[in-house]
Amino acid sequence: MAYNVLIVEDEEPARQILAAFLQKEGYEVTEAPTYADAIKSLRQGLGDIVLLDVQLPDGHGLTLLDETANWPNQPPMIVITGYGSIDTAVEAMKKGAYDFLQKPVKFPRLLNALKRLEEIIAMRRELAVWRQQQQNLDFIAGSSEAMQMVLEQAKRAAQVSASVLITGETGTGKEVLARYIHKSGPRSNKPFIPVNCAAVQDTMLEAELFGYEAGAFTGATKRKPGLMEIADGGILFLDEISSLPLDMQAKLLRALEERTIRRMGGTKWIKVDIQILAATNRPLKKMIEEGRFREDLYYRLKVVDLHLPPLRERKDDIPALIGHFIRRLNPQMGKQITDISPQAMAALKAYDWPGNIRELRNALERAMLFCDTNRIELQHLPQEVIEAYQRSR
Numbered sequence: 001m002a003y004n005v006l007i008v009e010d011e012e013p014a015r016q017i018l019a020a021f022l023q024k025e026g027y028e029v030t031e032a033p034t035y036a037d038a039i040k041s042l043r044q045g046l047g048d049i050v051l052l053d054v055q056l057p058d059g060h061g062l063t064l065l066d067e068t069a070n071w072p073n074q075p076p077m078i079v080i081t082g083y084g085s086i087d088t089a090v091e092a093m094k095k096g097a098y099d100f101l102q103k104p105v106k107f108p109r110l111l112n113a114l115k116r117l118e119e120i121i122a123m124r125r126e127l128a129v130w131r132q133q134q135q136n137l138d139f140i141a142g143s144s145e146a147m148q149m150v151l152e153q154a155k156r157a158a159q160v161s162a163s164v165l166i167t168g169e170t171g172t173g174k175e176v177l178a179r180y181i182h183k184s185g186p187r188s189n190k191p192f193i194p195v196n197c198a199a200v201q202d203t204m205l206e207a208e209l210f211g212y213e214a215g216a217f218t219g220a221t222k223r224k225p226g227l228m229e230i231a232d233g234g235i236l237f238l239d240e241i242s243s244l245p246l247d248m249q250a251k252l253l254r255a256l257e258e259r260t261i262r263r264m265g266g267t268k269w270i271k272v273d274i275q276i277l278a279a280t281n282r283p284l285k286k287m288i289e290e291g292r293f294r295e296d297l298y299y300r301l302k303v304v305d306l307h308l309p310p311l312r313e314r315k316d317d318i319p320a321l322i323g324h325f326i327r328r329l330n331p332q333m334g335k336q337i338t339d340i341s342p343q344a345m346a347a348l349k350a351y352d353w354p355g356n357i358r359e360l361r362n363a364l365e366r367a368m369l370f371c372d373t374n375r376i377e378l379q380h381l382p383q384e385v386i387e388a389y390q391r392s393r
Contacts, residue, residue, distance in 0.1 A: 006047030035059035054081035065095035158185030168308030171356030174279035190234030198240035216265025241278040339375040347389035
């Protein structure tokens with residue numbers, strides 16, 4: 001994956017020379033002529049590495065080291081200045097700069113510094129992926145035969161990086177299952193990139209998935225890699241795949257078949273190695289009959305077909321899910337809940353859960369909020385759950 005270098009330099013000729021060199025070496029480049037522009041770019045998540053000039057028209061460059069010192073992901077910075085001195089270098093290093101270069105910059109020296117920082121960034125990314133995995137480790141299948149079968153098939157699909165189509169009602173845990181597949185296979189230390197196809201405007205889907213070159217359309221002022229490129233080596237999870245327009249379905253199919261993409265406005269074909277997981281709560285076969293979904297894409301996606309049954313059809317799994325959510329929510333909410341009354345358990349099993357697992361989690365979160373002891377009682381549950389229990393008796 002390409003690294004983005006933020007060049008904070010007020011002199012345009014110097015900035016352009018650096019940008020041209022870095023782009024030739026394969027780096028993405030973001031330019032910031034002022035201190036304010038630098039802060040704005042960093043807050044937007046740009047700049048894996050910062051090349052920082054000391055003298056700026058609206059502030060002192062080294063102040064950027066102070067301002068970002070407590071950020072959770074402060075990017076490594078290389079200070080570059082024509083006003084260099086031993087004192088400035090020492091001050092920069094004390095403030096956390098990774099290196100100090102004087103103008104005119106010697107490109108081999110700069111390149112060596114960047115390569116050393118790439119190792120640090122790669123480590124940070126791997127740790128971030130690991131933390132994300134720890135937050136999403138457990139997919140609670142329960143003891144039902146249907147869910148045990150889903151779990152076994154998911155493990156097999158993960159090991160061979162097969163395309164998977166996950167179906168099921170809203171709230172059944174399709175993305176959680178997708179993350180479980182990611183965690184269970186050889187791509188677990190690579191990116192997991194989720195995309196909600198229904199949440200992206202049709203006109204922007206191609207740009208989001210494939211990326212674009214500068215000038216590809218109005219507002220495209222710089223090159224941006226697409227999500228398929230970012231997911232290289234890992235997994236791309238396409239949620240609500242049924243929302244893809246037909247023209248994008250054709251482009252996605254071609255990308256999957258040829259394992260290559262081309263950025264909008266670009267001429268270069270880029271190879272990508274990704275496992276595709278797709279999910280939908282809509283009947284794709286019916287959409288195929290109606291001409292709203294491509295049959296060839298459907299079969300390309302469903303090498304493995306995993307269906308998550310609704311919670312009302314697997315109520316024996318509710319106790320395991322309750323225990324899982326209580327364990328997860330206790331530290332988040334500052335609680336020490338360890339028990340649930342028989343009445344409350346019976347009520348939770350009597351309810352049909354139209355919102356499925358997501359609704360169950362929300363109900364437990366609400367119950368824990370109003371629980372002042374270590375045990376959830378019937379009165380702590382949402383009113384619709386209590387009423388369903390009373391009707392069932």
